[in-house]
Amino acid sequence: MEQQGKIWMDGSFVNWEEANVHVLTHSLHYGLAAFEGIRCYKGKSGSAIFRLQDHIDRLFESAHIGMMAIPFDKKQVADAVVETVRINNLDACYIRPLLYIGHGAMGVYPGDNPIRLAIAAWKWGTYLGDEALAKGISACVSSFTRHHVNVSMTRGKISGYYVNSIFAKREAKSDGYDEAILLDPEGYVSEGTGENIFIVRKGRIKTTPLTSILEGITRNSVIELAREQGISVTEERFTRDEMYIADEVFVTGTAAELTPVREIDNRRIGAGHPGLITQALQKRFFAIVRGEDAVHESWLTRI
Numbered sequence: 001m002e003q004q005g006k007i008w009m010d011g012s013f014v015n016w017e018e019a020n021v022h023v024l025t026h027s028l029h030y031g032l033a034a035f036e037g038i039r040c041y042k043g044k045s046g047s048a049i050f051r052l053q054d055h056i057d058r059l060f061e062s063a064h065i066g067m068m069a070i071p072f073d074k075k076q077v078a079d080a081v082v083e084t085v086r087i088n089n090l091d092a093c094y095i096r097p098l099l100y101i102g103h104g105a106m107g108v109y110p111g112d113n114p115i116r117l118a119i120a121a122w123k124w125g126t127y128l129g130d131e132a133l134a135k136g137i138s139a140c141v142s143s144f145t146r147h148h149v150n151v152s153m154t155r156g157k158i159s160g161y162y163v164n165s166i167f168a169k170r171e172a173k174s175d176g177y178d179e180a181i182l183l184d185p186e187g188y189v190s191e192g193t194g195e196n197i198f199i200v201r202k203g204r205i206k207t208t209p210l211t212s213i214l215e216g217i218t219r220n221s222v223i224e225l226a227r228e229q230g231i232s233v234t235e236e237r238f239t240r241d242e243m244y245i246a247d248e249v250f251v252t253g254t255a256a257e258l259t260p261v262r263e264i265d266n267r268r269i270g271a272g273h274p275g276l277i278t279q280a281l282q283k284r285f286f287a288i289v290r291g292e293d294a295v296h297e298s299w300l301t302r303i
Contacts, residue, residue, distance in 0.1 A: 001122050001124070002122055002123045003016050003017075003122075004016055004088040004090070004120070004121060004122050004123075005087065005088050005089075006084070006087050006088060007019040007084070007118060007119065007120045008080050008083070008084045008118065008119040008120075009116070009117075009118045009119075010071075010116055010117060010118070011072070011080075013084075013087060016120075019118065019120070021100075021102070021103075021116075022102070022103040024103040024106060025100065025101070025102055025103045026100075026101040026102065026103060026104070026105070026106070026110045026113050027100035027101045027102075027159065028100075029106070030108060030110075030160070031158075031159055031160025031163070032066055032068070032100075032101060032110070032158065032159070032160060033066075033098060033099060033100035033101065033158070033159035033160070034059060034062035034063050034065075034066055034068065034098075034099045034100075034156065034157055034158055034159065035059075035062075035096060035097060035098045035099065035157060035159055036055045036056075036058060036059045036095075036096070036097045036157065037055075037094065037095075037096060037253075037254040037255055038050070038051075038052065038055045038081065038094070038095040038096075038097070038254060039093070039094055039095070039254055039257075039289070040085050040090065040091075040092055040093045040094075040095060040121070040303065041092055041289045041290050041291075042091040042092040042290070043289075043290035043291030043292065044290070044291060044292065045291050046291070046302060046303065047085070047090075047091045047092060047302070047303040048289075048291055048300035048301060048302050048303060049081065049082065049085065049095070049300070049301040049303065050254075050289050050299060050300065051217050051221065051299050052078055052081060052082075052301040053074075053078060053301075054217045054220075055097075055217060055254075056074050056077050056078050056081070057074070058157060058215070058217065059077070059097055059099065059157070060074060061155070061156070062099075062156040062157045062158060063099055063115075065153050065155065065156035065158070066156060066158055068099055068101065068115050069115055070099060070115065070117060071115055071117070072117060077097065077117070077119075078301075080119050081095055081097065081119055082301065082303060084119045084120070084121045085121050085303055086303060088121055090121055090122075090123065091303075092123070093121045093122055093123055093124065094121065094122060094123075094124035094254075094255070095119065095120070095121045096119070096120050096121070097117065097118070097119045098117070098118045098119075098120075098159075099115065099116070099117050100115075100116055100117075100118075100159075101113045101114075101115060101116070102114040102115070102116045124255075126257070127194075127253075127255035127256050127257070127259075128178060128179065128256055128259050129178075132178065132259050132260075133257070133258075133259055133260075133282070134274075135260075135262065135273060135274070136259070136260035136261055136262030136263075136269075136272075136273060136274050137178035137179055137251075137259060137260070137261055137262065137263075138176075138177045138178050138179075138261075138262065138263040138264075139172070139177055139178060139179045139180065139181050139192070139261050139263070139264050139265075140171075140172050140175060140177040140179075140180055140181070140264065140265050141180075141181050141182075141183060141240050141264070141265055142168040142171060142172065142180040142181065142182045142183075143171060144164060144167050144168045144171065144180075144182060145182065145183060145184070145185055146164065146182040146183065146184050146185070146190035146191065146212065146213075147161060147164060147212075148184075148185045148212075149211070149212050154212050154213060154214060155210075155214065155215060157214060162193075162194075164182070165193035165194060166193075168180035168182055168193050169193045172193075179192055179193065179195070179251070179261075180192060180193050181197060181240075181243075181264065183240065184212050187239070187240075188208075188237040188238065188239060189208055189237070189238055189239065189240060189242075189243060190208060190212060190213055191208060191213045191214065192251050192253075192256075194253050194255055194256065195216075195251035195252060195253040195255075195256045195259070196208065196213065196214075196216040196218070196219040196251065196252050196253065197243075197249070197250075197251055198222070198249065198250050198251070198252065199238060199242065199243055199246040199248070199249050200246060200247050200248035200249070200250075200275060200277050200278065201242075201245070201246045201247050202247070203231070203232070203277070204231070204232040204233075204234065205226055205231055205232065205233045205234070205277070206233075206234045206235075206236060206238055206242075207219065207223070207233065207234075207235055208235070208237065208238070209235040209236060209237065210235070216252060216253060217254065218252040218253055218254055218256075218257065218258070218285075219252050219253075221252075221285065221288075221296075221299070222252050222258060222281055222285065223235075225281055225284050225285065225288075226277075226281060228295075229280065229281075229284070231277060240264075240265075243264050243269070244264060244265070244267045244269075246269060246270065247269075247270045247275055248260070248269065248270050248274070248275035248276075248277055248278045249261040249264065249269050249270075250274075250278045250281075250282075257282075257285065257286075258278070258281060258282045258285050260273075260274035260275075260278045260279075260282075262274070288300075
């Protein structure tokens with residue numbers, strides 16, 4: 001991570017190295033916090049944040065699920081995101097709003113501890129590597145199971161839930177894979193450690209339904225783009241072996257963008273390289289976020 005100049009904290013900017021919290025911050029001990037990952041892209045006509053309002057809406061939804069009242073309204077938070085990019089003179093970056101419970105009462109019940117909000121932005125390239133976008137990644141089905149819907153409420157982007165992802169990612173990397181794919185408690189494909197999953201078979205796309213996964217904003221965008229191109233998209237459960245026999249597999253997310261998967265559990269997917277549908281959707285996605293395709297101009301907040 002390349003250090004930037006300023007971080008927005010609770011309504012004002014502080015120097016990067018001074019953006020600190022108390023060691024007894026409640027969220028640090030118990031994991032109840034909510035966050036977003038947002039990207040700003042540089043295009044020929046300037047820089048723009050991708051689907052900013054959708055990210056702000058989801059942050060507020062996560063806060064509602066976690067019973068954390070954000071001390072700012074949506075417009076204030078959206079404006080703060082834009083200003084964080086501007087004040088740091090970033091033309092392309094990753095943006096991280098983080099809502100957390102401050103220090104005060106200690107113990108599982110946070111009492112009246114203050115709810116705090118920070119927004120940082122920094123230069124961040126391709127999450128899974130530049131080669132991953134072009135050639136695809138290798139993945140494994142993790143030995144760790146994704147959350148049951150009544151153990152952790154999966155529609156919230158809650159910080160503590162990502163311990164599950166850390167375990168799965170560490171396991172995958174130590175075994176020589178780029179990424180992990182987790183199954184749900186009933187054995188169906190759920191999602192990656194930070195990505196939604198799509199499979200392509202016989203010209204049709206299938207992706208995991210929203211019953212037990214995070215509602216990805218990039219996921220939503222790709223579904224819409226595929227349908228605009230006349231490609232059938234079905235949201236339904238599928239098994240790990242259906243991934244093995246798919247013609248194409250790809251994952252989506254703010255960090256991962258649209259990354260092909262070339263291999264799962266030492267089984268080649270399709271021809272072992274990004275397929276035609278994956279390539280077409282990837283090309284269209286990047287054209288939109290870089291302002292080269294005006295069809296979805298409403299998805300961009302110009303800086």
